[in-house]
Amino acid sequence: xxxxxxxxxxxxxxxxxxxxxxxxxxxxxxxxxxxxxxxxxxxxxxxxxxxxxxxxxxxxxxxxxxxxxxxxxxxxxxxxxxxxxxxxxxxxxxxxxxxxxxxxxxxxxxxxxxxxxxxxxxxxxxxxxxxxxxxxxxxxxxxxxxxxxxxxxxxxxxxxxxxxxxxxxxxxxxxxxxxxxxxxxxxxxxxxxxxxxxxxxxxxxxxxxxxxxxxxxxxxxxxxxxxxxxxxxxxxxxxxxxxxxxxxxxxxxxxxxxxxxxxxxxxxxxxxxxxxxxxxxxxxxxxxxxxxxxxxxxxxxxxxxxxxxxxxxxxxxxxxxxxxxxxxxxxxxx
Amino acid sequence: xxxxxxxxxxxxxxxxxxxxxxxxxxxxxxxxxxxxxxxxxxxxxxxxxxxxxxxxxxxxxxxxxxxxxxxxxxxxxxxxxxxxxxxxxxxxxxxxxxxxxxxxxxxxxxxxxxxxxxxxxxxxxxxxxxxxxxxxxxxxxxxxxxxxxxxxxxxxxxxxxxxxxxxxxxxxxxxxxxxxxxxxxxxxxxxxxxxxxxxxxxxxxxxxxxxxxxxxxxxxxxxxxxxxxxxxxxxxxxxxxxxxxxxxxxxxxxxxxxxxxxxxxxxxxxxxxxxxxxxxxxxxxxxxxxxxxxxxxxxxxxxxxxxxxxxxxxxxxxxxxxxxxxxxxxxxxxxxxxxxxxxxxxxxxxxxxxxxxxxxxxxxxxxxxxxxxxxxxxxxxxxxxxxxxxxxxxxx
Numbered sequence: 001x002x003x004x005x006x007x008x009x010x011x012x013x014x015x016x017x018x019x020x021x022x023x024x025x026x027x028x029x030x031x032x033x034x035x036x037x038x039x040x041x042x043x044x045x046x047x048x049x050x051x052x053x054x055x056x057x058x059x060x061x062x063x064x065x066x067x068x069x070x071x072x073x074x075x076x077x078x079x080x081x082x083x084x085x086x087x088x089x090x091x092x093x094x095x096x097x098x099x100x101x102x103x104x105x106x107x108x109x110x111x112x113x114x115x116x117x118x119x120x121x122x123x124x125x126x127x128x129x130x131x132x133x134x135x136x137x138x139x140x141x142x143x144x145x146x147x148x149x150x151x152x153x154x155x156x157x158x159x160x161x162x163x164x165x166x167x168x169x170x171x172x173x174x175x176x177x178x179x180x181x182x183x184x185x186x187x188x189x190x191x192x193x194x195x196x197x198x199x200x201x202x203x204x205x206x207x208x209x210x211x212x213x214x215x216x217x218x219x220x221x222x223x224x225x226x227x228x229x230x231x232x233x234x235x236x237x238x239x240x241x242x243x244x245x246x247x248x249x250x251x252x253x254x255x256x257x258x259x260x261x262x263x264x265x266x267x268x269x270x271x272x273x274x275x276x277x278x279x280x281x282x283x284x285x286x287x288x289x290x291x292x293x294x295x296x297x298x299x300x301x302x303x304x305x306x307x308x309x310x311x312x313x314x315x316x317x318x319x320x321x322x323x324x325x326x327x328x329x330x331x332x333x334x
Numbered sequence: 335x336x337x338x339x340x341x342x343x344x345x346x347x348x349x350x351x352x353x354x355x356x357x358x359x360x361x362x363x364x365x366x367x368x369x370x371x372x373x374x375x376x377x378x379x380x381x382x383x384x385x386x387x388x389x390x391x392x393x394x395x396x397x398x399x400x401x402x403x404x405x406x407x408x409x410x411x412x413x414x415x416x417x418x419x420x421x422x423x424x425x426x427x428x429x430x431x432x433x434x435x436x437x438x439x440x441x442x443x444x445x446x447x448x449x450x451x452x453x454x455x456x457x458x459x460x461x462x463x464x465x466x467x468x469x470x471x472x473x474x475x476x477x478x479x480x481x482x483x484x485x486x487x488x489x490x491x492x493x494x495x496x497x498x499x500x501x502x503x504x505x506x507x508x509x510x511x512x513x514x515x516x517x518x519x520x521x522x523x524x525x526x527x528x529x530x531x532x533x534x535x536x537x538x539x540x541x542x543x544x545x546x547x548x549x550x551x552x553x554x555x556x557x558x559x560x561x562x563x564x565x566x567x568x569x570x571x572x573x574x575x576x577x578x579x580x581x582x583x584x585x586x587x588x589x590x591x592x593x594x595x596x597x598x599x600x601x602x603x604x605x606x607x608x609x610x611x612x613x614x615x616x617x618x619x620x621x622x623x624x625x626x627x628x629x630x631x632x633x634x635x636x637x638x639x640x641x642x643x644x645x646x647x648x649x650x651x652x653x654x655x656x657x658x659x660x661x662x663x664x665x666x667x668x669x670x671x672x673x674x675x676x677x678x679x680x681x682x683x684x685x686x687x688x689x690x691x692x693x694x695x696x697x698x699x700x701x702x703x704x705x706x707x708x709x710x711x712x713x714x715x716x717x718x719x720x721x722x723x724x725x726x727x728x729x730x
Contacts, residue, residue, distance in 0.1 A: 039426040046418055147515070158465075158517075159442050162473055165449070238417055239449045242442040245417050281422075284411075291374060 013181075020177050024170055031169060041169055042237075043281055048172035049233050050273035052179045054257040055266055056226030059183060061255070062264030062312070063192070064219040065199030067128040070115070071227050072250035073135030076243065077111050078104035078228025079235040080142060080154055083163040086236070093164030097171065101232040108228020109221050111138075116220035120213065135251055143243040160241040167236035175233060179226045180266060186222065195219050260301060262308025267315035272308070364407040365400075365659055365669060367392065368427035370437035370447065372415035381439050383640040384461050385410060387648030388436045388655075390632060395656055402663035406656070413438070417446045424450050433662070433669050434458065434655045434678055436648065441465040452478050457678040459655050461648035464488055469704040477703055480679050484650040484691065484698060485643075487705050488518050491593045491614040492525030492568060494710040498612070498730055500533040503589060505563035507538045511553055511577060513569045514542040522568030522593045538562050543573075550577050554584050563588055570595040575602020582607040600715065600722040609717040612727065617643040617693050618711045621726035624692045643693075650691035654698055657689050658682035695729060 007015075027044075030036045036044070053071060060068040082104030089096055119130045142154045154160055186192050194215045197205040206212050235241055257276050261268030279297065283290035301309065369388055372381035392406045400406060409430050413419035420443040427435065435451065435458040438444040444463035451458050459482045460468065466489075469481045499505040508530050512523040523540070530537050538560035541553035554577070557565060565581070567574045567590060574592055578599070581590065592599070592613035600608065620626050628649060632641050661681020667674040686698040694708035701707060714727040 037429045039422065039429040042422045042425045046422065159445055159467070161445060161449075161467065161471065234418075238421060238446055240417065240442070240446045242417065244442070288374075 016181075017177075024173055027169055027173070043278060044169055045167060045172050045237055047274050047277045048169075048176050049167075049230050049237065050254070050257060050277050051176045051270050052230040052233065053227055053254045054261065054269035054273045055176075055179050055183060056223050056230065057254050057258050058261075058263065058266060058269045059195075059219050059226075060223040061258055062262075062269075063187060063195050063199060064216060064223075066120070066123070066216075066220075067125070068131040068220070068223065069128050069248075069251045069255065070131030070135045070224075071254045072246040072248065073131070073138040074108045074112060074224045074227035075231035075234065075250065076135075076138050076142060076246035078108040078231030079241055079246075080160065080231075081107035081228070082232035083160055083235040083241055084153060086164050086166070087160075087162060093166050097164075097166040097236060100166075100236070101175065101229055104232030104235075105225040105229040108231065109225035112221045112224025113217065116217045116224070117213075120216040120220060132248065132251070135246070136248070139243045139246050142246075154241075154243075157243070161239075163235050163239050163241065165236060165239045167233050172233055172237075175229060176270075179229065180270070183222070183226070184266065191215065191218065256298070260298065260308055262305075262310035262312060264312040265308070265310040265314055267313070268308050268310030271310065275309075364405045365663075366407045366409055366430060366432045367655060367659075368409045368411065368424075368430070368432035368435045368437070370411050370413060370420065370423050370427060370435060371439040373410065373412035375414045375416075377415040377440060379640065379642075380462060380644050381412075381415070382636075383642050383645040384437065384439050384648040384651075386632065386636040386640055387461070387645035388652040390628075390635060391649050391652035391656070401656060401659045404663070406659070413443065415440065415443065417443050420447050421450055428454065428456065431670060432456075433674055434658060436461065436651050436655060438463065439644070441468065444468055448478055448481055452476075452480060455480050455672065455675050455679070457655070457658055457675055457682065458482070459484060459651040459682070461485060461651040462644045466703070466705070479683075479704060480675075482654060482682055482686070482698075482700060482704060483706060484647045484654060484693070484708070485616060485706075486708060486710065488593075489521040489525035490705065490707075491710055492522035492566075493529035494730060495566060495591050495593065495612075495614050496526045496529035496533060496535065498614075498712060499564045499566070499589075499591060500530070500535050502730070503564060505535055505589075507536050507560070507562045507564075509539040509541070509557045509560060509562035509565045510537065511541045511543065511550070511557060511565060511567055511569075513573060514544060516545070518595070519568050519570075523566070526566050526568065547573075548576065550580050551584065554581050554586060557581075558584060558586050564591055565589075566591045568593045568595065571597065571599040571602055575599050578603040578607050578611070596713075597724075600724060603722065605715075605717040605720050605722040608715040608722040611715050613713050613715075613724075615711045615713050617646050618713060618726040621711065622692070622695070622729070624690070624695070628692050646693050650689070650693055650698070653689045653691055654682055654686050657685045661685055 031041050057071050060066055082100040085103050086093055086100045115134050119127055122130060143156050145154055146152055146156045194210045197210060198212060198215055202212060257273050258269055260276060261272030280290065280294055283293050286293055369385050371384050372378055373385060389408055392408055395401065396405050409427055409432055411423040411427055413423045420438050424447045435456060437460060438447045439462050441463045444460050445467055448468060457480050461484050463483060464485055464487055466487055468483065469478050499508060510523050510526060513519040527537050539557045541556055543550060543553060565588060567577055574596060578590055590611040594615050596613035597615065620629060629641060632645060658678035658681035662674050662677035665677045667677045683700060689697050691698060696709050699707040709729040712727040712730045713724045716723050716725050
């Protein structure tokens with residue numbers, strides 16, 4: 001067996017970025033030449049949004065080992081914050097959109113901090129319930145705040161309209177990259193290992209001097225931030241927002257993606273958001289039976305792969321190389 | 335070796351899947367019309383009513399030889415009531431080559447689709463989205479000229495009732511008692527007042543109450559002192575039931591009018607109090623021969639579950655679409671080109687007045703905001719052996 005040198009980290013990152021840029025370029029070319037129709041472009045944009053939402057929920061469930069069900073709430077906060085900003089600012093929406101997205105993420109992250117500090121003292125079911133309640137509160141507040149305060153901000157049930165439609169294939173997938181990259185970097189760092197250790201054994205982690213509250217809240221805020229980013233992209237994709245779109249079912253949809261992909265695997269979340277968004281569209285050929293087929297698919301996957309498609313494994317370019325070259329699997333490093 | 339073989343096989347499988355998606359083009363001359371709505375999920379009862387109502391009419395047109403000898407091909411897309419899917423669904427229908435759309439069903443999703451349809455000038459007719467914002471955006475002052483509907487907007491019944499009061503009942507003085515802080519009731523009250531001014535009917539009293547009020551005597555006393563010929567109550571049946579009872583007890587003898595929020599009022603007031611009152615509605619089952627024929631055919635084809643108002647308005651929506659298609663075909667425009675869509679829109683705009691709709695025998699006209707001017711059904715409440723019974727009065 002050959003000995004392999006490990007490439008410096010920065011070179012690795014550059015290679016990954018270059019490969020991803022190529023992917024974006026190829027995607028754009030295909031869209032421009034109508035190889036990918038407008039319909040599939042839209043589906044791909046939804047895939048990208050779902051990827052961001054799933055990858056960020058994966059921090060809360062997979063890495064932190066909690067069960068937050070507030071995705072719809074954070075998404076709503078991000079979507080509305082960014083949409084209101086985009087509507088008010090008189091600059092070219094295409095230029096200002098990144099600011100809108102980051103703003104959506106920050107506002108959502110702030111809410112994550114406010115909710116996270118008290119909520120993370122709870123565990124398991126209780127955390128699930130409190131985040132679920134939070135999401136519902138957000139939805140009801142957005143629905144009624146205009147009437148209660150006599151302002152026009154969210155337009156409640158009358159829909160927030162005329163949001164610039166600035167989400168494109170390119171910027172959606174750039175944000176997928178940013179989200180995955182930052183989360184991956186965080187998880188590889190000291191902070192990430194602290195979060196993982198909390199998941200594996202809280203008492204042991206605490207006795208090693210890890211600040212439980214700090215790391216739990218940090219993970220939760222990052223989760224809220226990127227969910228807000230996803231929400232902002234959703235607003236820019238749809239152009240119209242209604243509080244009823246951010247119900248309980250939305251949180252569950254995203255949780256299903258994460259669970260199917262494998263809790264704790266970012267690759268799993270990415271793959272399963274693509275699968276769970278595209279498969280229902282492909283199944284339209286079966287017309288009314290597609291609901292049954294879709295549910296059966298979920299059940300079958302859960303029976304044969306109870307840990308999800310990827311378990312806790314991650315995609316590793318080197319693993320693929322080994323697979324092709326017929327090399328023996330390297331031992332798990334961790 | 336085995337591994338490589340497996341990879342090649344799976345790649346081939348993937349390729350064949352995409353090939354299936356792309357192929358299968360038909361060369362036969364058909365006109366494709368899309369139907370978009372929630373065909374599954376909690377809103378399915380409306381979505382399917384719209385779908386079946388519209389499909390039934392298109393089928394009848396095809397049985398009679400189609401439009402200009404071409405068959406209408408319906409392309410359905412189920413968006414499960416989800417706004418995201420409504421938008422992707424619409425795009426999918428456009429990629430499929432539709433020339434007109436029936437849908438979307440709910441106001442919010444419909445507006446999301448309008449935002450997509452307006453830039454590409456795709457003709458669309460909705461059978462159930464009642465909000466003004468569907469065809470007119472107040473912020474940007476844009477009228478969506480490609481969007482039509484066969485249901486009336488909420489406020490429209492208010493002005494129709496003012497017309498009815500003036501022309502049919504000969505009222506000279508009118509009063510209004512409405513629930514404040516509610517878009518629906520306020521819209522109706524304002525439209526009624528405006529139309530009264532137009533018709534030379536004096537509005538002698540305009541009183542409001544708040545949500546949850548149970549005692550209306552203060553407002554009713556003011557109204558009684560003004561001595562109106564009619565009182566318009568554009569609220570929901572629970573409130574209006576109480577108002578009617580209290581008004582009669584107080585001694586207000588004049589005719590009382592309501593909007594379609596009155597459907598179900600017979601359980602909230604007595605026959606003696608309600609007898610001779612009128613309210614507006616979109617659809618009275620079995621009231622005309624055309625409606626009876628429609629209902630029979632609908633039940634025979636799809637069962638009773640989905641026979642409701644939206645099935646009837648969707649049937650009319652399909653009629654309006656076909657009217658547009660006829661105009662486009664007569665012009666000789668080619669499907670898939672910009673001219674065709676514009677021809678359909680122009681056709682609907684100009685010729686929809688000739689459509690003998692089942693909910694509007696006098697046809698559909700569209701005003702400057704593309705809101706339909708169509709018949710309203712006036713229901714009267716009769717005292718049938720002590721039971722208040724809403725009965726069909728006239729198409730107005």
